[in-house]
Amino acid sequence: MPTRVLPTPRFTAATAPGALPLLGHAPALLRRPHAFVAGLPAHGDLVRLRLGPLDAYVACHPELVRRLLTQDRTYDKGGLVLDKAREVFGEGLATCPAAAHRRQRRLLQPAFHRDRLPGYAALMAEEIAATTAPWRDGDTVDLPAAMYRLATAVTARCLFAAHDRAGSLPLHESADVITRGVGRRVMLPLPGLDRLPTPGNRRFRRARQTLRETTEQLIADYRATGTDHGDLLSVLLGAQDEDGQGLSDAEIHDQVVTFLLAGTETTAATLSWAWTLLAANPAVRRRLHAELDTVLDGRPARHEDLPALPLTARIVSETLRLHPPAWLLSRTVTTATELGGHRVPAGATILFSPYLLHRRADLFPCPDRFDPDRWLTTAHPAPGTYTPFGLGARRCIGDTFGTTEAVLAIATIAARWTVTPTPGRPVRPTRSASLIPRPFAATLTRRPR
Numbered sequence: 001m002p003t004r005v006l007p008t009p010r011f012t013a014a015t016a017p018g019a020l021p022l023l024g025h026a027p028a029l030l031r032r033p034h035a036f037v038a039g040l041p042a043h044g045d046l047v048r049l050r051l052g053p054l055d056a057y058v059a060c061h062p063e064l065v066r067r068l069l070t071q072d073r074t075y076d077k078g079g080l081v082l083d084k085a086r087e088v089f090g091e092g093l094a095t096c097p098a099a100a101h102r103r104q105r106r107l108l109q110p111a112f113h114r115d116r117l118p119g120y121a122a123l124m125a126e127e128i129a130a131t132t133a134p135w136r137d138g139d140t141v142d143l144p145a146a147m148y149r150l151a152t153a154v155t156a157r158c159l160f161a162a163h164d165r166a167g168s169l170p171l172h173e174s175a176d177v178i179t180r181g182v183g184r185r186v187m188l189p190l191p192g193l194d195r196l197p198t199p200g201n202r203r204f205r206r207a208r209q210t211l212r213e214t215t216e217q218l219i220a221d222y223r224a225t226g227t228d229h230g231d232l233l234s235v236l237l238g239a240q241d242e243d244g245q246g247l248s249d250a251e252i253h254d255q256v257v258t259f260l261l262a263g264t265e266t267t268a269a270t271l272s273w274a275w276t277l278l279a280a281n282p283a284v285r286r287r288l289h290a291e292l293d294t295v296l297d298g299r300p301a302r303h304e305d306l307p308a309l310p311l312t313a314r315i316v317s318e319t320l321r322l323h324p325p326a327w328l329l330s331r332t333v334t335t336a337t338e339l340g341g342h343r344v345p346a347g348a349t350i351l352f353s354p355y356l357l358h359r360r361a362d363l364f365p366c367p368d369r370f371d372p373d374r375w376l377t378t379a380h381p382a383p384g385t386y387t388p389f390g391l392g393a394r395r396c397i398g399d400t401f402g403t404t405e406a407v408l409a410i411a412t413i414a415a416r417w418t419v420t421p422t423p424g425r426p427v428r429p430t431r432s433a434s435l436i437p438r439p440f441a442a443t444l445t446r447r448p449r
């Protein structure tokens, strides 16, 4: 039988309307970033933007996103968002160019091996317990701040299990200043603004210095004792490639900063959004409570409970669909090429947005509805469609770590507490390269046993 040749899909390209002289689309992107980006597929599959002097393309079709993310030498890490992040992450796994990536990923992958997760999950459970221990019935908390502290404590603990909680305080504080600073800096319209001697910029530089000194001290301490603490730093110190070469102290420093920053804000934002979605959807929340009452009966969740918590897991997947923390990402074109039949020049920035894809009504029916049960029938969407963790060689190395943490935290907290954002205005995201909620208060109500 002759082989059936499938027609090559034709992809449309266009320039987004509404560019202003000189500034182009930058004001629209800054003013209403999420709505602006989510509206781009209406103009084409590959949409060109002018951001001040820069030209950028946005891949709006899942197949174009798949091609972008699986050809990591043609579309390398770089461009608008990445260049700012590199100032802080250095040449760690998330920001290094493709040429350095294979070696780094091979060296670091064992730190996230399935067998290590139960150990990390035990540390996560301890940090969740420590976070909720001071909570009293009727308390009001700044919820994103509480989730951020929890996520920082978890990442710091899994990185440096041997480091005591009090001693890691400077680490938490500087990680906080830095993650928020990077997010804001990425959105700055003009180059150089991040070098002005403003209090914010000074705070940012001080935090970067503290983070460097603290991690350097920890690396020195670990090297001196040579013990395997079953944590991420122990794996980094023991990693060796085929030639017996390990990571240098400078490389380890960049990886530590990468894990701390890449692993914290993302998971914290997922948790904060999950609480707002559960409060707005009481029927889902009731079913969640029923699942937790059956499986946990009021006790904290453990790693071995995960298979028995399918609704909790679907709540996390659906939260990541509606509010993917890494919502706008970029690549740089290394050699002139074509994407979807359209020429893109070397040096061009190509943006892609999980948020845009996840809100397309043709990919996810009723896209704005929080419906965890859609994952009962859409367990494996086509590649490029659902990308909260990216895709291809640069896919998130901490995906299972992050979802495990989110499921354990939601399960343990919701088993004992009802979390209700204080009524008022709807929770809005900050204007940043990460989709994180602005501060909001929530009331904690203890559930009857």
Ligand code: HEM
Pocket (backbone or CB within 6 Å): 093, 094, 095, 105, 155, 258, 259, 260, 262, 263, 264, 266, 267, 270, 320, 324, 325, 326, 329, 330, 387, 388, 389, 390, 391, 393, 394, 395, 396, 397, 398, 399, 401, 402, 403
């Ligand atoms: C819900 C939580 C998380 C989300 C939504 C998330 C999202 C992402 C995304 C979208 C990427 C790909 C970026 C790109 O293609 O440009 C990525 C990469 C990465 N993430 Fe995550 N992440 C999460 C948790 C974590 C955790 C817990 C860690 C570490 C402890 C981590 C470490 C990394 C690293 C090192 C990379 C770079 C991987 C590479 O280039 O090989 N992430 N993450």
